[in-house]
Amino acid sequence: QQQVKQSPQSLIVQKGGISIINCAYENTAFDYFPWYQQFPGKGPALLIAIRPDVSEKKEGRFTISFNKSAKQFSLHIMDSQPGDSATYFCAASRRDAGNMLTFGGGTRLMVKP
């Protein structure tokens, strides 16, 4: 049972464009939604995270949009750069269940110069 579904699996964007990655979750008890960025040969690194009491969080060029009623959240990368080319994972967790992260399947982003 995949509790967090991520789309698309791969994405190609031109430099300067907007990259959008979407995730949907099933468990309404989830209360923490992070995004991780992973470069080849490296472990995932926390990029940005949101809790369900806000609908949007922005950090630099990265924005999370959160829709609690639709059980969806998305990552927007503004002014995408070739250095943003990586695999991105959304995740979700519950404080009352040990805070174990459940990950989406990942999106491989390529930003073309």
Added chain:
Amino acid sequence: DAGITQSPRHKVTETGTPVTLRCHQTENHRYMYWYRQDPGHGLRLIHYSYGVKDTDKGEVSDGYSVSRSKTEDFLLTLESATSSQTSVYFCAISRTGDGYTFGSGTRLTVV
């Protein structure tokens, strides 16, 4: 990654042999996790620990065991390796349960 190291980085082993992967942290974090990463599946939780000698199973724990005798070390053992356990294994640590820090991974190949 600073504060967390995994060893070995690469390992090739034969089917049926036991294998132990090590995760070592210098951050004194309470929580430690083992995940495996496979194409199309993202990262899936194998086992986790919320303190010394306190461990529990994750989503894909069959065929794996763990031990945590010291705060800084979390060991993952494949009791009898199978080809389906060929994967990249990541250890993660967390102080509060949020904001995991991942290690650089161990690429395990079972032949």
